[in-house]
Amino acid sequence: MIFNSVEFFIFLVISYLLYWKVFQKHLKAQNLFLLIISYIFYGWWDYRFLSLIFLSTVVDYFVGQQIYAQTQQHKRKQWLWVSVVFNIGLLGFFKYFNFFVDSWVDMAALMGYHIKSTWTLRIILPVGISFYTFQTMSYAFDIYYKQLKPTKNFIAFAAFVSFFPQLVAGPIERASNLLSQITHARKFNYNQTVEGLKLILWGLFKKIVIADALAPIVDDIFANANTYPATTLILGVTLFSFQIYGDFSGYSDIAIGTAKLFGVELMTNFKFPYLSRNIAEFWQRWHISLSEWFRYYIYIPLGGSKQGRFKALRNVAIVFLISGFWHGANWTFIAWGAFHALAFIPLFVVGNNKKYKDTIVAENRVLPTFSELLKMLFVFALVTFSWIFFRADTITHAMAYIGGIFTRTDITAYAHPMGYRMIDYYVLIILFVVYEFIIRQYPRHPFPFKHKAVRFAIYTLLLFLMLLFYDDGIDKSFIYFQF
Amino acid sequence: MKKLIVRLCIYGLLMLLSLELLVRAFHLTKDYPVRIVDAQEVEKWQPHQTGYSVTGNRRQNFSEFHINSAGFNSSRDYKPSKTHFEIALVGDSFIEGFHQPYYNSIGKKIEAHFNNIPVYEYGYAGYDFADEVHLVDAYKDTFEAIDCVILNLTFKDDLERDTYSVLTDRMRFETPFYRRLRQFKLLNYAKNIGALNPIKALPGKLINTVKGRFKSDKQAPQKAVSSVDSLAIYQKRLDNFIALTTTYNYNKAKNILLLDASKTPDVFLNYLHTHNYKYIDYSQLLAQSKTKTNLVYDMHWNDHGRTLVAKAIADYLKTHGIVKTP
Numbered sequence: 001m002i003f004n005s006v007e008f009f010i011f012l013v014i015s016y017l018l019y020w021k022v023f024q025k026h027l028k029a030q031n032l033f034l035l036i037i038s039y040i041f042y043g044w045w046d047y048r049f050l051s052l053i054f055l056s057t058v059v060d061y062f063v064g065q066q067i068y069a070q071t072q073q074h075k076r077k078q079w080l081w082v083s084v085v086f087n088i089g090l091l092g093f094f095k096y097f098n099f100f101v102d103s104w105v106d107m108a109a110l111m112g113y114h115i116k117s118t119w120t121l122r123i124i125l126p127v128g129i130s131f132y133t134f135q136t137m138s139y140a141f142d143i144y145y146k147q148l149k150p151t152k153n154f155i156a157f158a159a160f161v162s163f164f165p166q167l168v169a170g171p172i173e174r175a176s177n178l179l180s181q182i183t184h185a186r187k188f189n190y191n192q193t194v195e196g197l198k199l200i201l202w203g204l205f206k207k208i209v210i211a212d213a214l215a216p217i218v219d220d221i222f223a224n225a226n227t228y229p230a231t232t233l234i235l236g237v238t239l240f241s242f243q244i245y246g247d248f249s250g251y252s253d254i255a256i257g258t259a260k261l262f263g264v265e266l267m268t269n270f271k272f273p274y275l276s277r278n279i280a281e282f283w284q285r286w287h288i289s290l291s292e293w294f295r296y297y298i299y300i301p302l303g304g305s306k307q308g309r310f311k312a313l314r315n316v317a318i319v320f321l322i323s324g325f326w327h328g329a330n331w332t333f334i335a336w337g338a339f340h341a342l343a344f345i346p347l348f349v350v351g352n353n354k355k356y357k358d359t360i361v362a363e364n365r366v367l368p369t370f371s372e373l374l375k376m377l378f379v380f381a382l383v384t385f386s387w388i389f390f391r392a393d394t395i396t397h398a399m400a401y402i403g404g405i406f407t408r409t410d411i412t413a414y415a416h417p418m419g420y421r422m423i424d425y426y427v428l429i430i431l432f433v434v435y436e437f438i439i440r441q442y443p444r445h446p447f448p449f450k451h452k453a454v455r456f457a458i459y460t461l462l463l464f465l466m467l468l469f470y471d472d473g474i475d476k477s478f479i480y481f482q483f
Numbered sequence: 484m485k486k487l488i489v490r491l492c493i494y495g496l497l498m499l500l501s502l503e504l505l506v507r508a509f510h511l512t513k514d515y516p517v518r519i520v521d522a523q524e525v526e527k528w529q530p531h532q533t534g535y536s537v538t539g540n541r542r543q544n545f546s547e548f549h550i551n552s553a554g555f556n557s558s559r560d561y562k563p564s565k566t567h568f569e570i571a572l573v574g575d576s577f578i579e580g581f582h583q584p585y586y587n588s589i590g591k592k593i594e595a596h597f598n599n600i601p602v603y604e605y606g607y608a609g610y611d612f613a614d615e616v617h618l619v620d621a622y623k624d625t626f627e628a629i630d631c632v633i634l635n636l637t638f639k640d641d642l643e644r645d646t647y648s649v650l651t652d653r654m655r656f657e658t659p660f661y662r663r664l665r666q667f668k669l670l671n672y673a674k675n676i677g678a679l680n681p682i683k684a685l686p687g688k689l690i691n692t693v694k695g696r697f698k699s700d701k702q703a704p705q706k707a708v709s710s711v712d713s714l715a716i717y718q719k720r721l722d723n724f725i726a727l728t729t730t731y732n733y734n735k736a737k738n739i740l741l742l743d744a745s746k747t748p749d750v751f752l753n754y755l756h757t758h759n760y761k762y763i764d765y766s767q768l769l770a771q772s773k774t775k776t777n778l779v780y781d782m783h784w785n786d787h788g789r790t791l792v793a794k795a796i797a798d799y800l801k802t803h804g805i806v807k808t809p
Contacts, residue, residue, distance in 0.1 A: 460498050467540065467676065468541050471540075
């Protein structure tokens with residue numbers, strides 16, 4: 001069941017009404033209902049996946065109790081390792097098993113040993129496994145670092161692990177934020193609901209109009225990269241930048257908005273990343289929940305920047321490489337992570353990685369300065385270039401794509417694979433960027449305008465654009481589901 | 484909660500109203516002319532209607548139609564006379580041409596090849612060969628005055644029945660309920676761009692989910708159509724063709740079939756040869772074209788495709804001496 005489907009709409013309306021009308025009075029009933037609808041939502045993909053999430057819930061619930069109960073540090077650590085090994089093992093088996101086998105066979109072949117690979121398995125990747133395993137691990141980590149007491153309420157914990165709005169593609173919540181909300185009664189709040197609905201509308205717009213409308217163009221250019229000139233290849237990866245942003249941030253907005261409908265506040269996952277002035281700022285604005293997760297549970301435990309310059313650089317590199325690998329079992333994602341590490345490390349070395357923390361471009365001004373504009377364009381170009389690795393099927397494909405950009409210099413206008421006017425898409429992207437710039441100070445309030453009439457006009461315009469760019473024939477699933 | 488529901492309803496209604504206005508203002512959806520079945524049991528458009536045909540979300544194809552006094556989309560009214568040479572073109576949506584401006588129709592393109600020879604277009608979406616021969620027979624008086632009748636024929640789709648009767652499928656949309664429904668442009672627009680498909684597909688999807696989710700992932704292999712089956716289908720269509728031409732006294736001297744030989748089985752082409760049926764094959768001209776000959780959004784001929792088909796017709800009429808050129 002995906003957010004942009006009729007099934008989800010019906011599911012949401014029924015769940016919402018029952019949640020506030022029938023189950024509001026008792027916290028236990030509210031949480032049990034939340035758990036049931038979350039399991040229905042997740043089981044809609046494949047009921048077999050439910051056993052995994054249940055297992056993960058049971059293990060981490062038990063491990064959390066054990067970590068807390070132990071007084072000796074080494075025993076606490078042992079229990080933490082149980083959680084890490086179990087969750088990483090789960091992830092490793094379902095997501096990376098075949099990758100490791102294939103990589104081993106390839107490496108052996110390079111060394112002259114030709115092994116016939118018969119060990120790869122036909123494994124279906126359970127949707128959202130990368131997200132909920134990280135979320136349950138955060139629970140064990142937070143207890144280990146004494147930032148959280150384990151809950152004795154299994155239903156509440158299970159509802160935290162499976163909370164349906166963010167279950168399959170985040171934001172990856174820390175237990176200290178989400179679990180504490182689930183263990184307390186939620187009261188219906190009109191303003192919170194309205195804010196949620198606005199975020200859902202904005203998220204749907206980004207998904208349907210930006211991401212889905214660009215998908216056929218990007219798919220065509222990447223699939224036929226060897227035949228297109230450099231201008232088209234640049235266009236393809238530029239549009240992919242917007243596609244993946246619209247897709248993933250759209251999902252996050254819908255997730256945050258849906259959670260608000262159920263009285264839960266999730267963390268912000270995107271803060272206009274393409275308005276960043278350096279690559280460090282980009283990472284403070286892109287997939288924030290994952291970056292925070294890596295910072296709290298990998299970078300800082302490894303020593304962060306407190307153990308000397310060399311170790312700090314090593315830790316940064318490790319985080320980026322793991323971040324890349326987290327996205328998928330493919331060398332392309334590792335290359336993507338490595339590219340970002342290489343772009344980030346110079347800033348880190350000169351101490352500019354926190355230069356733009358908690359600020360926004362053109363703060364208290366209408367327009368950015370020329371220098372800011374250049375910086376934003378440079379960061380966008382850098383990030384866009386890195387998306388080639390992210391989008392390509394293989395490293396060879398990525399290198400051929402990059403090779404095409406630098407060698408096939410003839411200029412020809414690109415024609416849409418379905419014959420649509422390309423100018424529609426260019427105008428759309430420009431308007432989208434301008435609008436995002438206007439609302440840049442309000443990542444959780446996409447319609448921060450005082451006058452009702454203006455807001456109403458924008459809502460209507462967004463719905464109108466959704467109709468204008470709706471395409472029934474394309475795959476409507478979210479890109480990040482595959483991770 | 485009550486406040487929320489009331490406001491959602493008000494906002495929802497206002498938004499629907501605004502969207503309806505926008506769809507109308509930008510003329511994003513097609514106009515639906517009224518269908519009729521006349522006294523001769525010919526299904527056609529009610530005479531004297533005009534409007535626009537629209538394809539795609541963003542008006543990617545936008546063309547004006549004009550239903551003439553005979554009930555067909557054409558720039559001219561039909562006044563055949565025995566003293567003047569006239570051509571009639573009978574067929575389905577390809578001939579009807581709602582996807583092109585009526586003043587740039589395939590008939591107009593044929594006329595451009597000759598000097599003062601009118602082409603009367605009897606095109607109607609969904610017509611099959613039974614409709615076509617019945618039409619020619621029903622309007623006997625008119626067609627007797629016309630010198631050359633070209634009947635469009637797609638072997639795969641147009642020979643599924645051996646006798647004519649009015650099809651009720653299309654006419655059921657002419658009830659007052661559907662006519663009123665068509666007044667909601669937003670609804671039409673959403674339907675045409677496929678935005679209502681997920682809703683339509685929902686019951687089936689839910690049933691499949693409940694029924695099929697717990698079964699094996701393997702799907703039953705599709706039954707392949709054997710060559711024996713194909714021959715049987717071809718024979719059935721050929722039998723239908725024979726039945727229709729016999730029932731409606733097909734005039735081999737005056738009538739010419741218009742077909743794409745590359746999509747027509749040899750068994751049928753051989754039959755036409757053997758039994759002296761004349762036909763125009765436009766397949767080569769379309770195949771040789773370096774530019775696209777059909778629209779992007781559907782398989783109807785685009786302007787270039789229509790030009791080529793018109794050329795194929797004109798060339799045939801000239802080379803076979805049917806139309807004398809100076």
